[in-house]
Amino acid sequence: MGNILEVKKLTKKYEDGDIEVTALDNVSFSLPEGFDLAILGPSGSGKTTLLQLAGGLDTMTLGDVIISGQSIKNMSDGEISDFRNQTMGFIFQMINLHDFFTAKENIMLPMLVAGVNREEAEEKALKLLEKVGLSPRANHLPKQLSGGEQQRVAVARALANDPKIIFADEPTGKLDKANSKLVIDILENLSHENGMSVIMITHDENIAKRFSRVIKLENGSVKNN
Amino acid sequence: MKLKDILLINIKKLKTKTKKALFLIIPIFVLITLSVILSSQITNIQAAMTNSVFGTISQKFTLIEVKTETTEFNPSQMFNSTSSVEDNRFSALDETTLSTIEGVKSVSLQTTLPVKNAKTTDLFTDKTVSFSSLSTLDTTSAEIYTTSDFTYTEGEAIPIILNASALTYSYEDWGDKTEIAMDTSSIVRGQGGAAQRLSFLKTEAITYDKDSLIGTTFTMQVGGLDTIQDYTMDRSSGTMVIKKLTDEEMATKVSDRKTAISTYWNYDQVSTPITYTFVVVGIVDDNTANTTYVPQNFADILVTDYISHEISARNGTEIPTTVLNSTFTGVTYDGVEIKTSSSGMIGQMARRMDSSSSGNMNNGGIPSERPTEGGLGFGGEFGSTGYYIPGLVIQVDSSNNVTGAVSDSNVYTTSTKYGDYLDVVIDNVVNRTAIIEAINDAGYAYQDTDDVAVFDKLQSTLNTVSSIFMISFIVLVSALVAFTMSKFISESIREIGIFRAIGMRKNSVLAMFISQSLLYVLIGYVAGIGLGIALNFVAGYFVSGWFNTFLIETVAKTFNVVNTVDKSIFFGINFTSIGIYTALLIGISSIIAVITSLSASKVSPVEAIKNE
Numbered sequence: 001m002g003n004i005l006e007v008k009k010l011t012k013k014y015e016d017g018d019i020e021v022t023a024l025d026n027v028s029f030s031l032p033e034g035f036d037l038a039i040l041g042p043s044g045s046g047k048t049t050l051l052q053l054a055g056g057l058d059t060m061t062l063g064d065v066i067i068s069g070q071s072i073k074n075m076s077d078g079e080i081s082d083f084r085n086q087t088m089g090f091i092f093q094m095i096n097l098h099d100f101f102t103a104k105e106n107i108m109l110p111m112l113v114a115g116v117n118r119e120e121a122e123e124k125a126l127k128l129l130e131k132v133g134l135s136p137r138a139n140h141l142p143k144q145l146s147g148g149e150q151q152r153v154a155v156a157r158a159l160a161n162d163p164k165i166i167f168a169d170e171p172t173g174k175l176d177k178a179n180s181k182l183v184i185d186i187l188e189n190l191s192h193e194n195g196m197s198v199i200m201i202t203h204d205e206n207i208a209k210r211f212s213r214v215i216k217l218e219n220g221s222v223k224n225n
Numbered sequence: 226m227k228l229k230d231i232l233l234i235n236i237k238k239l240k241t242k243t244k245k246a247l248f249l250i251i252p253i254f255v256l257i258t259l260s261v262i263l264s265s266q267i268t269n270i271q272a273a274m275t276n277s278v279f280g281t282i283s284q285k286f287t288l289i290e291v292k293t294e295t296t297e298f299n300p301s302q303m304f305n306s307t308s309s310v311e312d313n314r315f316s317a318l319d320e321t322t323l324s325t326i327e328g329v330k331s332v333s334l335q336t337t338l339p340v341k342n343a344k345t346t347d348l349f350t351d352k353t354v355s356f357s358s359l360s361t362l363d364t365t366s367a368e369i370y371t372t373s374d375f376t377y378t379e380g381e382a383i384p385i386i387l388n389a390s391a392l393t394y395s396y397e398d399w400g401d402k403t404e405i406a407m408d409t410s411s412i413v414r415g416q417g418g419a420a421q422r423l424s425f426l427k428t429e430a431i432t433y434d435k436d437s438l439i440g441t442t443f444t445m446q447v448g449g450l451d452t453i454q455d456y457t458m459d460r461s462s463g464t465m466v467i468k469k470l471t472d473e474e475m476a477t478k479v480s481d482r483k484t485a486i487s488t489y490w491n492y493d494q495v496s497t498p499i500t501y502t503f504v505v506v507g508i509v510d511d512n513t514a515n516t517t518y519v520p521q522n523f524a525d526i527l528v529t530d531y532i533s534h535e536i537s538a539r540n541g542t543e544i545p546t547t548v549l550n551s552t553f554t555g556v557t558y559d560g561v562e563i564k565t566s567s568s569g570m571i572g573q574m575a576r577r578m579d580s581s582s583s584g585n586m587n588n589g590g591i592p593s594e595r596p597t598e599g600g601l602g603f604g605g606e607f608g609s610t611g612y613y614i615p616g617l618v619i620q621v622d623s624s625n626n627v628t629g630a631v632s633d634s635n636v637y638t639t640s641t642k643y644g645d646y647l648d649v650v651i652d653n654v655v656n657r658t659a660i661i662e663a664i665n666d667a668g669y670a671y672q673d674t675d676d677v678a679v680f681d682k683l684q685s686t687l688n689t690v691s692s693i694f695m696i697s698f699i700v701l702v703s704a705l706v707a708f709t710m711s712k713f714i715s716e717s718i719r720e721i722g723i724f725r726a727i728g729m730r731k732n733s734v735l736a737m738f739i740s741q742s743l744l745y746v747l748i749g750y751v752a753g754i755g756l757g758i759a760l761n762f763v764a765g766y767f768v769s770g771w772f773n774t775f776l777i778e779t780v781a782k783t784f785n786v787v788n789t790v791d792k793s794i795f796f797g798i799n800f801t802s803i804g805i806y807t808a809l810l811i812g813i814s815s816i817i818a819v820i821t822s823l824s825a826s827k828v829s830p831v832e833a834i835k836n837e
Binding site: 112 | 226227230234237238240241242719720722723724725728729730731732733829830831833834835
C-alpha cells in the first residue's frame, strides 16, 4: 500500500520587509493511504503554511510534496488547478461559501469547474446535501443557514469530486461544541465511507485523538511523529 | 470550466448583488442615454440649419468669393488715365494657386463679359430689366445657386442665374417740371446717396416669386445702341441745373448719331441687338459680386457673336484711327486682354464701386443699370463723348494709342481673361475657417462677414460639444469600468481565493470577471439605448423650442430668409452616432475589463485560507 501524502524536506521562507522568515523548516513525513492526519500546534507554528503547501495553494521554497504518487512541485497553474479540483477537497475555518450561490450551487461548483454538466452536478449535489442532512436547505443562500449548516455544506462541497485527500483548516474553529461534533462526525463518516484521507489542522486534543496519525508543529518544525 | 457556467455565475452574482452591480450599470446607462440624445440632437440641429432654415445659404458656405482688393483704388486716377490704375485683378494663375489649397474643390475665375446693353423686356410684364454685368460661372460654383446643370447646350435655352440686385427697373420722373436744380457739393464730394443725386431718376425693385421665376424662359437682347440721354446738366453756377431735352432736341441727337454711324456701319444692324433665349435656373440674392451669371462655355459664343455682329455691319469704309475711341467707342484690345476701358470701362468700374465696402466711393454716378449715352451717368461731365458701338473692338498698342479696329471676331476667345472674383468652392463647410486662413496665407485678402460667422460659430460650437462629449465619454467609460471593476475585484479577493482553491484556473477567473463587467455594461447599454431613444423625443421638443428662439433672436437679425422649423426634424435619431458610441463602449470597456480582470486572475488561492 502506497502513501497518499509524502512531504519531503518541505521548507517555506518568505520576506517580511528586510527580514527573511522561515515559516516551515525542513518538514518531512508521509501518510499511508486510508490514514488520517491531525496537525497540532500553537498559532504561528506553521500549521496553515504546511496545509497550504501540501494542498498546492502556495509555492514551496524547498522540498517536495507528493500526493497519490504525483509530485506537485513543478506543476503549471492549469495542472495544479485541475489536480486540486480532482484530487483534493478543502474545508476552511472561515467557512468560505460563495454568498451568491445557494447551498446546492456551492456544492455544484467544483463539479462545474471540472466540466461536469449541470444536471449531473445538481443530482450529485442533492445526494451530498442529503448525506450532510441538509436536503431541505438546498435552495437557501449561505446567509439563511446557521454556521454549523454552512460548514456542513462546505464539507459536502469538499467531497463533490470524490477527492483522494481532504484538507481541513480548523473546520470547527468557529462552531459551538454540538455543531463541531456533528461536522467532525459527518466528515469522518463520509471520508471513511469513500476511502478518503483527511488532513486536519486542529488545536483540540479531543478531536486529534480521533485521527490515526498526529503530528505536532512548533516553530515550523515537527516536534514528534 | 464551461463558459456557459461562468456566465451563469455572473447572472447569479448580479441577482444577489444587484446594488453593487448598479454602480456600473447606472453610470453606463446614463452615459448611453446622454450620448443617444446628444448626438441625435446635434445632428438634428445641423439638419435643421442645413435643410430648413438656411436653405441654399448653408450650401453657399461651401463658396468663398475672393475679391480683388480695392483698397488702393483711387477714383481720380481711374478717371484720368486707364493705365495708372494698379491692376491686381485675378487671372488663371490665381486659379492654379488657390486650387492647391487642401479642402478646395474648385477655383473658378469670374470674368465679366465685355458686352453692353443686355436687357430683357419679357421677363416681367411692362418692365425692362437691364443686366449691368454678365459674368461667367463654372458648373461647380453654380451648384451653390442652382440644382440644374449650368452648361450651355446648343439649340436649348441657355441657363442663367439672375442676380436679385439686377431685378430692378429704372425710369425718369420729372413730375411736371423740365428743369431741376441740385446742390452740386453733394455730388462732387459724394456725401449724398444715389437717390439724392439725381432725384428724377428712379429705380425700383421688382417683386418676384423666386419659385415661379425659376424655370421661366425669356429672351435677352445684347448690344444695340445706348439710350440717348434726354437731359443736360449745367454745373457752371453753384448749383447744377438739369434740363430735360425737348422732342426736337432729342430728334436732332438721334439723327446726328445715325449720320455718324452710317458713315462706317449699317445703322440698322448696329442698332439691332442680338437675341438669346435663356431659362432662369437660379437667383442669387446675397452675394457680393452683384452680377448675373451665364455658363462658362457660353461666354465665348456670346462675345464672339457680339463682336462679329459689329464686324459684319461695317460698310467697307475704312474707320480712321482718329475717330476710334473718340467719336466711336467700344472695347479695347491691347493684344492681350479685351478691356472695357476708356469710357467703355463703365461696367467694371461700376461693379467695383457697387461692391466696395468702403462706402465713400459712391460718387461714381447713377446706377449703371440705366444705360446712357457715353456710358457715364454724368455724360460729358467726365469728358466722355462719342457713340458706343456694340461689339467694336479697338486695337491699341502698349502705350494705349489706337491703331485700328479689330476685324477678327475670335479675338475674345484667344484673349487673356481677368476678373475681380475667384469662386473658391470647398469640400466641407467645417473646413471653411482653415481654408480661409490658407487663402490669406497665400496672399489673398478675404474675411468672412458677420452673418457667415454666426452660422460658422454655431457649427463649430456643435462640433466642439460633440467632440468634448465624445472625449468625456471615452474618459468616463474607462474610469467607470476601471474603478468599479477594481472595487469589485478588491472586494472579491476571498471569493476568488475559494474559486482558485476549488480548482478554477486563472483563465476562467479572468473570463469570469471580463464577462461580469461586460454583462453590466451591456445591461446599462441596452437600457440606455431604450431610454435614450424614448427621451430623444422629449429632448427634441425642448430643442426645437430653443432652436426657434435662437432663430428669432440671433439668426433673423442677420438673415432675412429664416423659415420656421418643423418639430419633427428634432425627433430624428442619429443611428450612425449611436453605432460609434456602441463601438467605443464595447472597445473601451473590453480593454479596461481585461486589464482590471488580470489582477483578479493573479489572486492566490492562499487568500481562501487566510483566517482574518
